[in-house]
């Protein structure tokens with residue numbers, strides 16, 4: 520569990536000798552708490568204190584990596600319960616459950632559908648991450664299905680073999696890749712863990728409750744194996760959410776290292792709508808990996824969109840480059856609109872201009888990624904800044920008029936902006952949805 524500056528200060532020598540480059544031990548402790556300086560800067564820290572501080576600097580939830588190269592998926596490494604306390608570091612990995620007794624045609628169709636599950640949203644490519652293969656038949660069928668998966672899709676792999684023999688054969692087949700090994704048979708857990716420890720592979724397993732996980736992870740950790748993923752399995756969504764939340768809170772708030780591992784939720788309900796509702800709940804709290812059966816794009820896109828929103832760093836909103844963007848075949852008489860460089864705002868406004876089919880210029884002012892009203896309130900979207908932007912991007916050379924359309928939400932700045940920029944200001948609609956008809960009637 521992370522220590523506060525004052526807690527760290529109590530462990531330091533308190534001599535204020537300044538050897539660390541700070542005036543006081545307290546100032547050094549405050550920087551240590553922010554992880555802005557390494558502990559080595561103080562040469563007088565006692566060895567036992569060093570161990571305490573190093574342990575405290577480890578993330579509450581351990582980092583686990585699955586796959587390699589372009590297929591690598593990182594989960595865990597989380598340090599907070601709530602996003603606004605810092606940020607969530609790694610988005611929930613989303614994957615699909617396939618079984619080796621599927622026919623060739625079923626498997627081909629599934630892989631084709633999964634490989635198409637990637638979308639462009641607010642300038643980012645959002646896509647699914649994993650395929651989990653569960654053994655329902657013999658070793659040969661499992662290996663044949665694995666071979667097909669590896670040939671068709673470039674995603675991380677979760678192996679769910681039913682025997683040690685199949686596991687070893689599948690790992691030979693995977694070569695240098697780092698699949699996540701899933702053990703669904705408690706009787707095989709120790710032997711699977713032995714293989715994973717030897718090959719440095721992550722292992723997921725299921726236990727009925729948190730005590731079961733805690734005892735098991737303590738035992739594995741003592742044996743030097745800690746690449747662990749906890750499969751939180753419960754009968755109802757609410758029970759599973761409660762367990763996921765308890766695991767995160769215990770690890771982060773109480774420093775319970777035996778629960779400080781990424782978590783997994785396999786959603787197997789046959790009702791696709793319910794499956795997506797559950798998956799959405801687990802994205803928000805606190806599944807590191809979610810495995811689904813349904814792969815309909817109309818369900819997966821909203822799920823990926825939710826994940827993108829939850830896992831965006833709240834201190835760094837998604838931004839586009841401040842610039843003048845040309846929409847269609849805009850020329851010197853085309854209308855000029857202005858907005859902020861918050862990605863969601865930009866892409867929404869851009870989509871509405873495109874929908875109008877009227878060529879135009881869209882200027883994005885650098886508001887550090889804030890939306891229109893937030894930027895205005897924070898004085899990042901002011902008449903001065905807009906006037907400077909018009910000069911900086913040489914709008915006078917791009918168009919032969921001086922008419923600027925501003926968002927309706929900042930109508931109050933129109934007089935001041937006219938004065939400061941020398942441009943005639945037109946107040947556009949408050950909502951982007953009105954832009955298309957506004958432009959057509961201009």
Ligand code: SF4
Nearest residue numbers: 535536537539544561
């Ligand atoms: S070097 Fe260590 S003892 Fe000296 S001021 Fe810095 S923190 Fe304190």
